[in-house]
Amino acid sequence: MKIERFDLIIVGAGPSGLSAAIEAAKRGMKVVVFDENARPGGQLFKQIHKFFGSKEHKAKIRGFHIGEQLLQEARDAGVKVELNATVVGLYQDREVVVRMGEEVHHFKGDAVIIATGASENMVLFDGWNLPGVMGAGAAQTLMNLYGVKPGEKVLMLGSGNVGLVVSFQLLQAGCDVVALVDAAPKIGGYGVHAAKVARTGVPFYLSHTIKKVEGTDHVTGVTIAQVDNHFQFIEGTEKHFDVDTVCVAVGLSPMSQLLKMAGCEMEDNPKRGGQVPIIDDYGKTSVPGIFSAGDVSGIEEASSAMIEGRMAGVAAAEYLGFMTADEKKTELDKLSTSLESLRQGMFAPKNRGKNITETEEGIPISTNLLSKGFVADDEIERYPGVIHKAGIHPVIECTQNIPCNPCQDACNQGCISIGDNITALPISVKDSKCINCGMCVASCPGQAIFLVDEDTGDGKASITLPYEFLPLPEVGAKGKALSRKGEPVCDAEVVKVRSSKAFDNTSLLTISVPKEYAMKARFFKAE
Amino acid sequence: MGRISQHPILGVQNEEKKIVTFKYDGKDMQGYEGEPIAAALKANGVMVHRYTMKQHKPRGIFCAIGRCTDCVMVVDGEPNVRTCMTPLKEGMDVRTQYGVSDKPFDQQ
Ligand SMILES: Cc1cc2nc3c(=O)[nH]c(=O)nc-3n(C[C@H](O)[C@H](O)[C@H](O)COP(=O)(O)OP(=O)(O)OC[C@H]3O[C@@H](n4cnc5c(N)ncnc54)[C@H](O)[C@@H]3O)c2cc1C
Ligand code: SF4
Numbered sequence: 001m002k003i004e005r006f007d008l009i010i011v012g013a014g015p016s017g018l019s020a021a022i023e024a025a026k027r028g029m030k031v032v033v034f035d036e037n038a039r040p041g042g043q044l045f046k047q048i049h050k051f052f053g054s055k056e057h058k059a060k061i062r063g064f065h066i067g068e069q070l071l072q073e074a075r076d077a078g079v080k081v082e083l084n085a086t087v088v089g090l091y092q093d094r095e096v097v098v099r100m101g102e103e104v105h106h107f108k109g110d111a112v113i114i115a116t117g118a119s120e121n122m123v124l125f126d127g128w129n130l131p132g133v134m135g136a137g138a139a140q141t142l143m144n145l146y147g148v149k150p151g152e153k154v155l156m157l158g159s160g161n162v163g164l165v166v167s168f169q170l171l172q173a174g175c176d177v178v179a180l181v182d183a184a185p186k187i188g189g190y191g192v193h194a195a196k197v198a199r200t201g202v203p204f205y206l207s208h209t210i211k212k213v214e215g216t217d218h219v220t221g222v223t224i225a226q227v228d229n230h231f232q233f234i235e236g237t238e239k240h241f242d243v244d245t246v247c248v249a250v251g252l253s254p255m256s257q258l259l260k261m262a263g264c265e266m267e268d269n270p271k272r273g274g275q276v277p278i279i280d281d282y283g284k285t286s287v288p289g290i291f292s293a294g295d296v297s298g299i300e301e302a303s304s305a306m307i308e309g310r311m312a313g314v315a316a317a318e319y320l321g322f323m324t325a326d327e328k329k330t331e332l333d334k335l336s337t338s339l340e341s342l343r344q345g346m347f348a349p350k351n352r353g354k355n356i357t358e359t360e361e362g363i364p365i366s367t368n369l370l371s372k373g374f375v376a377d378d379e380i381e382r383y384p385g386v387i388h389k390a391g392i393h394p395v396i397e398c399t400q401n402i403p404c405n406p407c408q409d410a411c412n413q414g415c416i417s418i419g420d421n422i423t424a425l426p427i428s429v430k431d432s433k434c435i436n437c438g439m440c441v442a443s444c445p446g447q448a449i450f451l452v453d454e455d456t457g458d459g460k461a462s463i464t465l466p467y468e469f470l471p472l473p474e475v476g477a478k479g480k481a482l483s484r485k486g487e488p489v490c491d492a493e494v495v496k497v498r499s500s501k502a503f504d505n506t507s508l509l510t511i512s513v514p515k516e517y518a519m520k521a522r523f524f525k526a527e
Numbered sequence: 528m529g530r531i532s533q534h535p536i537l538g539v540q541n542e543e544k545k546i547v548t549f550k551y552d553g554k555d556m557q558g559y560e561g562e563p564i565a566a567a568l569k570a571n572g573v574m575v576h577r578y579t580m581k582q583h584k585p586r587g588i589f590c591a592i593g594r595c596t597d598c599v600m601v602v603d604g605e606p607n608v609r610t611c612m613t614p615l616k617e618g619m620d621v622r623t624q625y626g627v628s629d630k631p632f633d634q635q
């Protein structure tokens with residue numbers, strides 16, 4: 001049996017695996033990346049929303065564009081990616097067994113990096129395996145990779161970032177999302193992700209879960225019911241929805257089987273999503289020459305997966321003598337700083353499971369946002385992004401400490417301030433002059449910024465909001481303004497529509513509403 | 528169900544792809560060359576891909592990334608083909624799978 005040898009073998013061509021490969025190839029290593037998929041990129045190409053973070057993390061760029069940049073960088077570095085290649089075995093001596101089509105091949109790596117990502121969790125309920133029930137990832141694959149609607153009427157189970165983001169993407173694909181349901185009493189994902197779904201009119205049912213999915217050959221309906229503190233159904237709280245699809249987004253689990261097979265020391269760590277290898281800060285496992293990076297060593301995000309990948313690539317390069325210990329230290333210190341800045345704020349891995357009731361600034365968190373998906377009228381005024389003044393100015397409804405600051409970078413007029421700590425709440429600066437360029441609105445990954453003029457004369461106010469749906473309303477279109485909750489509150493007329501390359505497919509809709517609704521109207525629905 | 532003809536972020540999807548004709552349970556159906564068979568079936572409103580061996584329960588697309596095997600069908604005579612991973616080709620013969628056969632249970 002012939003065994004081909006590589007300096008470095010990487011399993012998984014997602015953001016972490018590709019990043020690792022780039023770093024190693026740049027240092028002259030002979031690298032191969034295996035991926036079981038027909039396309040490289042892992043989860044990244046399904047992410048069509050703008051990413052959080054700061055400039056160094058490629059914030060405000062859409063996930064699939066980050067994927068394209070990463071692939072280009074990998075090609076430029078001469079990385080070899082073998083697709084349709086499933087790694088089925090990894091042994092302590094770093095022998096890698098790969099199934100390609102009908103054949104099984106053996107390879108040997110002087111170092112191996114496992115970057116296999118995560119798989120979706122499932123919950124069991126009556127009818128969970130009926131056609132029409134699918135993972136949120138499956139829905140995302142169908143609509144964002146293949147242009148096929150997962151269903152017409154969809155109920156989403158799970159309010160973490162995946163559930164929230166996929167719900168929004170379903171709306172963008174033209175599906176009707178009838179409800180967003182979660183057994184937990186609080187929304188798990190970013191408030192800004194929830195708010196952009198809620199304002200379109202999708203109702204949130206927290207402390208609820210699926211009792212039964214109905215249908216004989218495929219899904220025709222679903223019944224949810226409220227649960228008590230012990231997750232037991234409360235009699236008489238059932239609600240029925242006619243749907244053809246139920247999407248499940250109840251978390252991800254690291255796909256760490258290969259690491260276990262190779263004899264790496266493992267631990268069960270709920271903060272990292274389940275069975276994960278015990279690693280040092282740069283991905284080194286207990287088995288010499290085997291490293292891991294990305295979701296497989298702890299569920300996080302693509303932004304952090306890319307940095308972890310680069311770290312593992314650098315660590316492997318130094319392990320094999322392709323760079324000196326000093327060079328390694330310089331590189332890793334840089335990457336650590338960047339990674340640390342992402343791992344801050346309310347949603348940081350270290351804060352998982354904690355009950356956070358105040359922001360870093362000492363402002364109470366909106367309880368309505370956590371239970372209903374939107375900040376209530378009597379809560380919104382307490383945040384530093386929400387101010388009142390004459391003329392057009394940004395109203396920034398970003399109320400939780402998340403690692404994100406593109407809004408500050410977007411404004412060259414000094415109207416928005418976050419400071420050096422990127423998790424701080426954005427401040428709408430009173431003493432500044434907004435020139436209505438719209439860059440902040442389009443750059444905000446949370447779609448949380450509105451340009452408000454509380455008095456445009458003749459008893460009206462104008463509100464400019466981000467809009468990522470089709471058809472795009474035209475100037476003169478009449479309809480209703482919706483509240484943060486997604487309820488019609490008053491008549492509205494579209495007075496301006498802006499699209500530009502710099503806005504990257506986020507259009508800016510300016511609506512005119514009666515002046516008393518300046519702080520209530522947050523979405524537009526055409527008649 | 529159906530196709531997303533115009534997407535606010537992705538624009539016109541599948542624009543440059545070739546339309547091919549394949550057979551689904553003996554009937555002519557169309558899809559784009561190279562897309563997963565499962566995507567073409569979904570776009571045509573097909574929900575059931577197979578029935579389980581023992582309890583004869585229907586199954587359809589579940590993970591869409593080749594992990595769960597819920598989507599397997601009989602393709603060109605071969606059973607257990609994961610339709611979410613297999614590219615569609617002109618003239619393919621795609622059939623509902625009953626257990627591991629393309630014949631309904633009462634004819635097996
Ligand atoms: C709906 C949704 C929204 C998200 N939004 C964001 C966001 O806004 N910002 C953000 O930063 N992150 C986001 N993420 C998270 C992000 O996509 C993941 O954290 C990231 O993709 C993890 O990267 P990875 O390289 O570790 O794994 P993956 O991207 O999962 O890649 C792993 C790769 O390994 C391959 N593989 C697995 N096992 C094998 C094997 N045995 N043999 C060969 N190949 C194998 C897989 O095919 C896959 O291509 C989101 C995720 C989802 C699902
Ligand atoms: S519209 Fe332009 S000037 Fe006004 S706050 Fe936003 S980025 Fe600054």
Ligand code: SF4
Pocket residue numbers: 192396397398404405406407408426443444445446447448449
């Ligand atoms: S308001 Fe600023 S910090 Fe908040 S999500 Fe938008 S861009 Fe990020």
Ligand code: FES
Pocket residue numbers: 587588589590591592593594595596597598599609610611612
């Ligand atoms: S849908 Fe899971 S393997 Fe195809």
